[in-house]
Amino acid sequence: MSWTHWVLASAVMLALYDIAKKASVRNNAVLPTLLISTIFGCTSFVAGLAVAGELESSFAGITPSVFALAAAKSVIVASSWIFTFTALRTLPVSIATPIRASAPAIVFIAAFIVYGERPTAVQMVGMAAVFAGYFAFSWAGKGEGIDFRRNRAVWCAFAGMCLSALSSMWDKYVFQCREADVESVQLVFQAGLVCVYGLLLAGRTALRIHCDVFEWRWSMPLVGILLAVADWLYFRGLAYPDAPISVASLMRRFSVVITFVLGARFFHETNLVRKGIAMAVILAGIILLC
Numbered sequence: 001m002s003w004t005h006w007v008l009a010s011a012v013m014l015a016l017y018d019i020a021k022k023a024s025v026r027n028n029a030v031l032p033t034l035l036i037s038t039i040f041g042c043t044s045f046v047a048g049l050a051v052a053g054e055l056e057s058s059f060a061g062i063t064p065s066v067f068a069l070a071a072a073k074s075v076i077v078a079s080s081w082i083f084t085f086t087a088l089r090t091l092p093v094s095i096a097t098p099i100r101a102s103a104p105a106i107v108f109i110a111a112f113i114v115y116g117e118r119p120t121a122v123q124m125v126g127m128a129a130v131f132a133g134y135f136a137f138s139w140a141g142k143g144e145g146i147d148f149r150r151n152r153a154v155w156c157a158f159a160g161m162c163l164s165a166l167s168s169m170w171d172k173y174v175f176q177c178r179e180a181d182v183e184s185v186q187l188v189f190q191a192g193l194v195c196v197y198g199l200l201l202a203g204r205t206a207l208r209i210h211c212d213v214f215e216w217r218w219s220m221p222l223v224g225i226l227l228a229v230a231d232w233l234y235f236r237g238l239a240y241p242d243a244p245i246s247v248a249s250l251m252r253r254f255s256v257v258i259t260f261v262l263g264a265r266f267f268h269e270t271n272l273v274r275k276g277i278a279m280a281v282i283l284a285g286i287i288l289l290c
Contacts, residue, residue, distance in 0.1 A: 007236030007251045012229035015258035019266065020222040022096075029214035030085045031204065033223075034078075035197040036216075041224025042190035045232070054183055061184030068176045070185045074192025076167045084160030087153045089212075095275065099157040103249065105243055106165035111246040114169065133282030165249075172245035175238045182235045188226060257283065268284030 049055040174180050
């Protein structure tokens with residue numbers, strides 16, 4: 001298999017994860033939902049390593065540097081998810097997910113600056129198309145009373161997107177520059193997410209900070225499990241020395257097409273023609289970038 005097969009398989013899992021995520025967090029408390037989903041994700045990953053007979057070697061590969069790299073990723077991703085889940089509580093999935101899917105445009109610019117990945121003229125046009133898609137979504141959102149400049153959830157979605165881009169840049173550094181073991185990094189990363197969310201929830205409870213009502217939903221375990229699988233596939237792809245992060249990150253975001261179609265069906269969302277046009281502009285930009 002080439003790195004592209006791993007990344008495309010990750011995109012399918014990521015789309016299913018997005019649907020489960022929306023079902024879990026819609027009008028629900030964010031931190032408990034995140035904690036429960038990551039506990040299931042961490043448990044399923046450890047169980048998978050045990051079944052494959054790789055648990056002992058994965059623990060052995062956790063050096064101090066691997067631990068530090070993976071722990072930093074846990075903090076970045078945890079912050080990104082808090083913003084993203086907060087946005088998903090109120091925003092339609094057909095708006096929130098394409099915003100997050102635009103993270104590769106930021107990755108592309110950062111990869112050019114930090115890693116020297118040079119864009120072609122066609123790729124520059126692709127970046128312009130992605131940003132034009134933002135304005136198209138702003139136009140689509142007005143049909144549902146969503147003001148992109150003043151809506152708190154929209155800004156949370158953009159913050160989550162920027163942190164997601166930072167996470168992608170960190171992935172390239174971890175797996176290509178430092179050549180860290182995939183399973184060892186993900187083991188620490190998954191456990192780190194559980195610790196971050198657990199500490200935040202415990203601190204909020206101790207300080208008696210007001211929080212939204214929490215409701216258990218059976219989609220919550222799927223959130224963690226699907227993301228664990230999607231991340232493992234993606235990390236496997238990035239472990240290939242010839243995998244450019246700017247292209248790999250873009251290919252993974254083709255999951256937005258599946259999410260858009262399934263989200264519209266399951267959550268009965270409206271104004272799909274305008275949103276479809278906006279998404280088509282973003283996807284056209286992603287194709288040009290690839």
